[in-house]
Amino acid sequence: NLHRELRKNSHLKHYGRLQYTLFLKGIGLSLQECQMFWRKAFKLIADDKFNSEYLYNIRHAYGDVGGDANKRGRGYTPYSCQKLLTEALPGPGQSHGCPYRSYTPDNLMSLLQAVGVNDREVLRGVKEDVGRQRYHIACNRVFEAAHKVELKQAKDESLLPSSNFDTILHPNEYFKRSFVLRNLGMVKKGDIGVDGPSQETMSQ
Secondary structure (H helix, E strand, O other), X not given: OHHHHHHHHOOOXXXXXXXXXXXXXXXOOOHHHHHHHHHHHOOOOOHHHHHHHOXXXXXXXXXXXXXXXXXXXXXXXXXXXXXXXXXXXXXXXXXXXXXXXXXXXXXXXXXXXXXXXXXXXXXXXXXXXXXXXXXXXXXXXXXXXXXHHHHHHHHHOOOOOXXXXXXXXXXHHHHHHHHHHHOHHHHHHOOOEOOEOOHHHHOO
């Protein structure tokens, strides 16, 4: 959702930028790579405005600037599902948070169909889960539907440890497992590990 809004508007508000920055940090982007990502994404903004209004927050999230405690801790850690589900809901014009919680059911259904989730049973299940505030179950339902073939192969051929089939509770874990499942051929050849992509692999 954040990426779709960013591509659409070439901009995200503060909390959306922070959430996405920490996600990118969590999947292995270096500070320099993250800065390059945001500079290209904010293509409608002049360099001086970007440098004066946005660059510091990216560096702060990585622990490159700020107080000693922030630097020692290397900035902030990527947000878990639990944190996203317990934060205040986004206001008008904001896109951060968990879409399973913040979207209306109809808007969520439209979003899921726009990204290729069209199975009626899956959509019905998601709608029921969201109605019962079981947001992580709804998210995992979509993940399992999107990776149905790969999950079966991974189980049948014992390619992944059992922990890779547990309930996903973190956006970065979602990305890691999706990457591994989409690249099972590389896992079988030993080109990537079952823990997901290294920074070197992702830069290729």
